[in-house]
Amino acid sequence: MLIDFVFALTLLISLLSLTILIFKGMNCAPSSTLMFLLACFLFVTEANFRNRELDDSSIDFQILLRLGVWLLITTYTLVYYKRVFSLLLDVNVRFLTLFCIFCFISTIYSPIPVYTAVNSLVQLCFLIFAASIAINLDLTKICMAIFYMSILFHSISLILVPIFPELTVMEFWGQGEIGGTRITGLSGSANAYGQMAGLAIVITQYLRKKIIIGKLLYVSAILLFSFCIIASWSRTSIFIAIVGLFIIEKELVLKYIYHYILLSIFAVITYFMIFDVDDLLLKFSRNGSIEEILTFTGRTDIWAAVWNEALLSPVVGYGYASTKLLLPQIFETEWGWSTVTAHSMFFQSFFTTGFIGVFLLFSTLFIFLKLCGIIKDRFISYIFFLVVINGILESGIGGPIPNTLSFLFFLFYLVAIKKYNENTKG
Template sequence: MMAALATFRTMTSIAMLAGLAAAAVFLAGASAIQGDFIALACLAGACLVPPALLFSERALAWDGRFAYGMIVILVIILSAVFRLRAIDDKSIDGQILLKLLAIGLTGLMAATGLARIEGRRHTMALFVWCAFLTYTMMTAFITATPALALVETGSNLAAFLLLYCAACLLGRSNLVKVMIASCFVLGLMSLAAYAAMPALGRMSDWVNGAFIPTWRLQGVFGTANAAGGAAAIGIILTLLLSDLRENRMLCLVLLAVFGLCLVFSNNRMAMTGLAAALVYANWVKGNQALKLALVILAAGLALSAYLAAGDELFQFLSRSGSAEEITSGTGRTRIWAVVLQLWSEQPLLGYGAGSAKYILPKNPALFTAAAHAHNLYLNILFTGGAVGLLLFLWGLVLALRQAGQRRDHGTIALIIFFMVYGITEPTMGGMVSFVPMAFYLAAILALSLHRPPLETKGGPRTGPAIPRQALP
């Protein structure tokens, strides 16, 4: 009797699914014949809802491969820009709605992940970083647009906690591969946009009185500097923090994509930060006396070249042919002076998260493109005041100290990149994207190194195998 009932239920389910499939095929055919492609697209989207819900449910349960894939998707959605918008354009469109959905899923996944991690595994440094990011959210209430600032700062806190949960639940190796995979996909899309859609894929600038696309790549990252920073990060992660070098062909493909994005973006500070990270990584391998001699020789040659033909050298290095572009950091020195002057008027708490894009462009000494301080440390000082900067530096020192104690030179090299890159770029301060997430990755790797990935509550992980190491 029970067997017959089970068979009946199975046959009923099959019949219902067959009926739904037949109805879907009929509606799709009718829509195609009538040329109603909007209805056809809605029908196709409806068919994707059940597998998407199943995938999301398994990802929220931190089932290994599903969680891995979901994080890659979230990083790509949060980082990619498919429609260029003016700085003052705050309208809600499909792109914004998709990003808001991604932020919500990021926060939800971080919450379910934190529930699976034992409290004893958390370190003091984690609470300092959370305090810093929470403080930035609190400063949103003193800025001109609190709602927007809360979304931006909340997205950063959610992304940080998601990456931290991934380090604990999926493991350090998988977390690094998540970021490499995301950066690779973003890089491929950027190169495709660079070739096929110049208006999107190339940075526009004023040339002979017209605002036209230049040869610099910005791809789907939104800006050329973000594209160059992400590409340099991808190179560091691949060479210094992953085991992908063992697969030579894959490693070469990754480095080729990242290298092309870096070169075409012409982001000089990203190249400088990458060089500093690679020099450090090579320096710690030994034979420091010879390397020090080579550094001194290189510095001497550079100084001699500057003394002999400083202006000509700067003109060659600049994009515009003007030496002043190099000496002023492409106008950044003016921005820094204004930022420090304004900060001195409100030194303790600053002007609030996201306030720079409303205050700096209106300053008579600056210009409309000065939407942030163009410096990581000054941007934090301007928006969060002395309190925000002290919390940030405290977290940075703790991360460097823990990575140094464990001799995790790959992570230290990544942090060095951001310390150099941050001299001319804000790194974080708006809606979360790849570069700030990679910065949080550096801090998290320093905090979570050597901690074994946890088993999920739903059973053993199904993600890629990770060696279990002893707790420190």
């Protein structure tokens, strides 16, 4: 298949380029090299060039090539191993480190041990590489790398829409028929694609506020990312992006806060003088049904099935990434649709790693919340908000496999730890 060849060629070129960087980058420009490696790492992590069967847990060609890129980049950054492991053993990072280690230990009892072992090792690679970036790059350079990667990623995604619609577009059902389409881009999921576009919008605003990017580039990027997030029709991502902009532009929001309140009150009163609540809810429904909104697109049924099954192994769960195999066996809609993710960070973590994993992961989130209040960095606060709100309706950093959000959470959590340690020592 042509797309397989394109993907293989792209990653092989990436591997060759990265190998050259290993020998030359460190001495020439270590900072620029790490920014390039970060961009490559994120692109390879987010990009999906094939559609797999729901219950397919085999290690295919794409996964092997991804593993090659991940391992190569992580190995390169291990030249900083002393500082990396010092950070990972920090008292505020130990819960996160133990969570990743426990995920690997769960291989022992996982029903798909090879799949669990590979994905938990990848998760450890994510943590190590995130630590390497956090100790060597400041927040602005990290955001610059993500910004340029996002422009490339979304541009390629839009170019591929008319060429490979089966890969970049998904259909959703309305009242007994196709209700419309959503762009998934190279993410393979419309929600994941919208999440990346929303992140890019907030990063663009952050860089513009820092006067890092010019006006023309700023406007062009905002238009590109806004189109992508709307085309994905990811309602959660749109909401998070709007709140993210408010967080970044706090002074501007506070300056006109009373105008926003009065305008909102006027809009609400006017609306309800003409329409009713049901009409308002239907505006946000994808299939014209209020039930679709109230059940979070059927997520409540998934949560009930996951919760009941997880209670049978509440302490250690069924093993990291085990929902890939087990969830389709315990949940299926009346029309035959199933899923491999619990669509909730809490339920996903509880199902796969039990109370132990939930305690370690949510202890880390609690520390992250405290850090946001101490270091008072608005972008870091936005990342916390992104992780938590996304985790309500998606598995997010809980799995079922390491993903872009997992890595970004590791990265910016460790950046927050570094900032806190620097402030404390200072």
